[in-house]
Amino acid sequence: MERWVIVLESPEEGDRAALDLATHIGDSFRILRVGLGPHATSRVGCLRVPVDRGTGPALLLAVFHTLARNADASVVVIPAEVPLHRSHALGEAIEAASRTPCHALSTVHIVAARPPILAAPERWLVPQHWSGGAWPLLHAVFPGTTPASDMIEAGALADTGVLVAHAWTLASLLRECQYGWFQSLREAVAHPSTVDQVFTTLEPVDLFDDVLLPAIDRLRIVPARRRDAHPTFITPSGTAPIGGDIPEALC
Secondary structure, eight states: OOEEEEEEOOSSSOHHHHHHHHHHHOTTEEEEEEEESTTSOOSTTEEEESSOOOHHHHHHHHHHHHHHHOTTOEEEEEETTSOBOOOHHHHHHHHHHHTOOGGGTTOEEEEEEOTTSBSSOSEEEEEOOOOSSSOOBEEEEEETTSOHHHHHHTTOEEEEEEEEEEHHHHHHHHHHTTOTTHHHHHHHHHOGGGHHHHHHTOOOOOIIIIIIGGGGGGEEEEESSOOOSSOOOOOOTTOOOTTSOOOGGGO
16 A cells, blocks of 8 residues: 655645655655646656645545555555644644544544644544543534633643545545545546546535534544543533534533
């Protein structure tokens, strides 16, 4: 099985932290950078996305490239826009998730952490109650504007944006959303000259909100920290998770 690190680069300055993390995960990973716009680098190991259509299409293009090289590829996705600070805990969590047994091919692992690894989270992830066994399923999602002290008390972790999964698992989730351009983008990998044309017709798709959140029952949290033996989850008053009501188990 080939293991890839896909870095979703940002048009803004700030890709250095993501690239630094990618190069320190391990020598057994191949790095594929996905850049946005006409000024994105086009050298070996890089893909150029002509227009911004969200993280969904950009990632799918990269995933198809890895699958074209190896149908059994696994990927680590690192978004450059998330202000991550490299740490041993973060690297160990990514490495552990990337060695998931083959029977978990339908699962997407989300690496989560607490400050200072991630200073300003976009969202907080609340895991299902677990006692140190397999990584817990994602139970609820709260916006990053929720006070950090409340979320930490509730046992939540900040979403680093780092994903670990079999490449085809991510592709399949996008296919299940029934986007009409799925096959066109897949064929564009074999015919690179058509990539620009395909992307100009795409609708914006956010990877987390539009693809992962509807498949919440297949998302597992890999904490970049020592797991608590008996975590306690308390719903902060006046807040509600993204995409639904407060789960009964948290009330």
